[in-house]
Amino acid sequence: MSAAPVIAIDGPSGAGKGTVSRGVARRLGFRLLDSGALYRLVALAARQDGIDLADGPALARLAAGLDIRFGSAEGGRVAIWLGGREVATAIRTELAGNDASRVAAIGQVRSALLDRQRRFAVPPGLVADGRDMGSVVFPDARVKIFLTASAAERAARRHKQLKEQGVTANLAALSLEIAERDLRDSTRAASPLVASADATRVDTTGIPVEAVVERILQVAHGRL
Ligand code: C5P
Numbered sequence: 001m002s003a004a005p006v007i008a009i010d011g012p013s014g015a016g017k018g019t020v021s022r023g024v025a026r027r028l029g030f031r032l033l034d035s036g037a038l039y040r041l042v043a044l045a046a047r048q049d050g051i052d053l054a055d056g057p058a059l060a061r062l063a064a065g066l067d068i069r070f071g072s073a074e075g076g077r078v079a080i081w082l083g084g085r086e087v088a089t090a091i092r093t094e095l096a097g098n099d100a101s102r103v104a105a106i107g108q109v110r111s112a113l114l115d116r117q118r119r120f121a122v123p124p125g126l127v128a129d130g131r132d133m134g135s136v137v138f139p140d141a142r143v144k145i146f147l148t149a150s151a152a153e154r155a156a157r158r159h160k161q162l163k164e165q166g167v168t169a170n171l172a173a174l175s176l177e178i179a180e181r182d183l184r185d186s187t188r189a190a191s192p193l194v195a196s197a198d199a200t201r202v203d204t205t206g207i208p209v210e211a212v213v214e215r216i217l218q219v220a221h222g223r224l
Helices: 015-030 035-049 058-067 095-105 106-118 132-139 151-164 171-186 210-222
Strands: 006-010 031-034 068-072 078-083 128-129 143-148 202-203
Touching: 006 015, 006 132, 006 210, 015 128, 015 210, 031 035, 035 058, 035 068, 035 095, 035 106, 035 128, 058 143, 068 106, 095 106, 095 171, 106 132, 128 132, 132 143, 132 151, 143 210, 151 171, 202 210
Parallel strands: 006 128, 006 143, 031 128, 143 202
Antiparallel strands: 068 078
16 A cells, blocks of 8 residues: 555654654655644644534534645754644643544544645655554554653643743643553544554653664564
């Protein structure tokens, strides 16, 4: 199905998927798909346009027509353009994450984003980060990783990340929000967060990013 080798990296919020996926993509010279950003963008655009976050048909139309561009900004940061506006920071708030999780539960929205995601798979290859990369979007991915970490560590990481971005957050409230989001992501009917039977589980609790990247490269060795 995919024209190029794909490494699918799925897992719950705060398991380290973003950082680890970037590291793996850089080491291999592969492209990167941050699929969560797409759901965050749909939610942000819906808020901007006053679309109800439960209105499936309207959200699906919005998702199908969104003008999205990924690029790079100063200091190696990722720039994300929604129409004429740079929104890489705006989509990272906890509100945007929760909104994303709500629109992501709607099957019509997920279908509307399917082709857009698959078009990222171009030579020399793709590292795809999300919840359903190995199960639905790239079922024939050469490598499937399910990244996990303890709930406490995931909340602490998110807290640190937000602090670095200058966003004040309460750790206890954050833990609750993450738990709520994980529950919705794993119990929804449309493409729930599940580890495919053929995925390799990698627990990142207490393990430095570089070591996790190495482990994934080891799993991928000989399969790309
Ligand atoms: O990974 P990130 O936190 O940016 O994802 C935001 C939300 O988007 C997730 O909580 C999840 O509900 C949704 N998502 C999804 N499928 C993906 C990626 C993200 O449902 N492949």
